[in-house]
Amino acid sequence: MLLFVAKRLGVMLLTAIALTFIVFYLTNLQPNLEKLARSEGSVRMTDESVATWIQQNGHGGSVLGRYAQWVGIAPGWTRTDDKGVTRGRCIDDGVTAEDAPRYCGVLQGDWGFSTVFKVPVIQVLAKAMGATGYLMLAVMLVMVPTALIMGVLSGMREGSTTDRVLSGIAIATSATPEYVSGVILVALLASGTAGLSPLLNDWGVIDTKTLFLGTATSAMDDITFWNFTLPVLTIALYGVGYIARMTRASMTEVMTQQYIRTARLKGVSFGQVVMKHALRNALIAPFTVIMLQFPYLLNGVVIVETLFNYKGFGWTLVQAAGNNDIELLLGCSVIAVLFVLVTQLISDIGYVYLNPRIRLA
Secondary structure, X not given: OHHHHHHHHHHHXXXXXXXXXXXXXXXXXXXXXXXXXXXXXXXXXXXXXXXXXXXXXXXXXXXXXXXXXXHOOOOOOEEEOOOOOEEEOOOOOOOOOOOOOOXXXXXXXXXXXXXXXXXXXXXHHHHHHHHHHHHHHHHHHHHHHHHHHHHHHHHHOOXXXXXHHHHHHHHHHHOOOXXXXXXXXXXXXXXXXXXXXXXXXXXXXXXXXXXXXOOOHHHHOOXXXXXXXXXXXHHHHHHHHHHHHHHHHHHHHHHOOXXXXXXXXXXXXXXXXXXXXXXXHHOHHHHHHXXXXXXXXXXXXXXXXXXXXXXXXXXXXXXXXXXXXXXXXXXXXXXXXXXXXXXXHHHHHXXXXXXXXXXXX
């Protein structure tokens, strides 16, 4: 196991380097740098002034060299102007060139400065990931138990009415993307002029105009059932259908195995057969699917956080991309790459423990 983990960590390192370099190269293309120069300097800058700004702010030279500086394995750039003032990547306000560290990249904890939020990137990402962490936790607490229950109930009685109804619900939810289900939920439950809210208000069931809030901005300070339900449901609905279908397929296959028939012939009750014999083997495939949902959640939060104005990782990524905030975009890429690679490693290790018949070569 230790050798397997060591090999996977090596592959993860190479993958992270390759992916972050691709993102670094694409975000540092010349048009992006020129746009950054004009936004930080002046829109009326001449082409010569733009080229000078790019050189003076460390965006010149080879891409490999700048990538090494950003990672922190090469010394940071320095420039001395006509007045003899030295500036550089590692030279902050109040720090002289003599006292500044030689290396200051991602490995040293310096992720750059956000040109949109005017604070260090690490501060922006820390706050955004904290908010998204609460959202992901709530989604998993809703999505996983619901999907497993639906899948197990469907697989226990293949072809029954319960199976058909639950399978239909699973197919419908997995076929509906977040930007569609989110709009539908807002129209049904968070509109003061349409949906259920006006009816409930007329009947005296609710005192407010809407049952739920159509925006989750207030959840940044105080998470409540009323401002957090719609974002959670919007993300969870898609995953519920996908996991439920995989669980049903796995449960159906397990229920046809010989050891299940043998247990039934011995007089073991149907409930005991399901809980003690079928359930663990049926959960092997869904476990992998559940772990794969974590990377998919990053895609979901980009849409949902923008739709509900919830200022987490997805909202921050959209703001960085829309405003050409190169340093913040690179920081988001690091978070996304690490998140996917770590969840995949946990998935592989957990798969082995769930199924002891699997041996690691």
